[in-house]
Amino acid sequence: MSIAGYLQASISLLQDCIDHASIQNVERAVAEISRAFDEGKPLLVCGNGGSASDASHIAGELVGRFLKERRGLNCICLSADSAVLTAWANDYSFDSVFARQVEAYGVQGGTLLGLSTSGNSKNVVEAFKVARSMGLTTIALTGEGGGALARHTDILIDVPSRHTPLVQQAHACLYHYICERVEAGRPS
Numbered sequence: 001m002s003i004a005g006y007l008q009a010s011i012s013l014l015q016d017c018i019d020h021a022s023i024q025n026v027e028r029a030v031a032e033i034s035r036a037f038d039e040g041k042p043l044l045v046c047g048n049g050g051s052a053s054d055a056s057h058i059a060g061e062l063v064g065r066f067l068k069e070r071r072g073l074n075c076i077c078l079s080a081d082s083a084v085l086t087a088w089a090n091d092y093s094f095d096s097v098f099a100r101q102v103e104a105y106g107v108q109g110g111t112l113l114g115l116s117t118s119g120n121s122k123n124v125v126e127a128f129k130v131a132r133s134m135g136l137t138t139i140a141l142t143g144e145g146g147g148a149l150a151r152h153t154d155i156l157i158d159v160p161s162r163h164t165p166l167v168q169q170a171h172a173c174l175y176h177y178i179c180e181r182v183e184a185g186r187p188s
Helices: 003-019 021-038 050-063 082-091 094-105 122-134 147-152 164-184
Strands: 043-047 075-077 111-116 137-142 155-158
Touching (some): 003 164, 021 043, 021 164, 043 050, 043 094, 050 075, 050 111, 082 094, 094 122, 111 122, 122 137, 122 147, 137 147, 147 155
Parallel strands (some): 111 137, 137 155
8 A cells, every 4th residue: 555545544534433423422531531530530541552552642641731731630541550560460460450450540430541442452341340340431442343342331432443553543633632622621
């Protein structure tokens, strides 16, 4: 595929997102994250591989700043602490490494945002199960259909593709929008 063809595929997917049914859930995600912050509750974010980097990116935008000067927001990236990740995975299981952190940092009324291009990442699914049992709102950014996460999420934002790189590109657009809208509602 040429660069022009690749960029056209990216444009086409973003266009498809505009008309996709779950696009309305982006505004629901903004409202839920904003509500949690208004109530002093944390936003926990997790993902694997490229999605782990995206989770860290989201935390950086919200703890730091996106477009305006404001107070830092209580956002914790569950894939960022290498000591916790490796200790728990070594002693127990990588499948429960995010669930354990949800137990530690999650509070009723808080929010968990998970990114998984397939929607089938076991450790993200397990984190969502624990989050729901604790009364957190769960928001998933996935590829088409939502995979196993769809059954465990309150707000599903599934990108209408299963091509991992394109899904991740769409996720970046969507979470940047979420960060911008959440930040816009915060006092300077």
